[in-house]
Amino acid sequence: MSIHCRLSVLMGEKKYRIQDVHDKTGLARTTISNLYHDKMERVDYETLNKLCELFECGVGDILEHKKV
Secondary structure, eight states: OEEEHHHHHHHHHHHHHHHHHHHHOOOHHHHHHHHHHHOOOOHHHHHHHHHHHHOOOOOHHHHEOOOO
């Protein structure tokens, strides 16, 4: 089982670029890029909170648990 980030899907739906998310949330571009490419090992609550507010969604819409 593994956890995957769906940020690229959410960004695609809104046609946001990494720079757009950076401008709207204040998150580091590196953090956004790593989440976008599903390369993060850890995500802090503040990051999730900002993304949930931006995309008007819940944590489960950003992170998903998949059986491998």
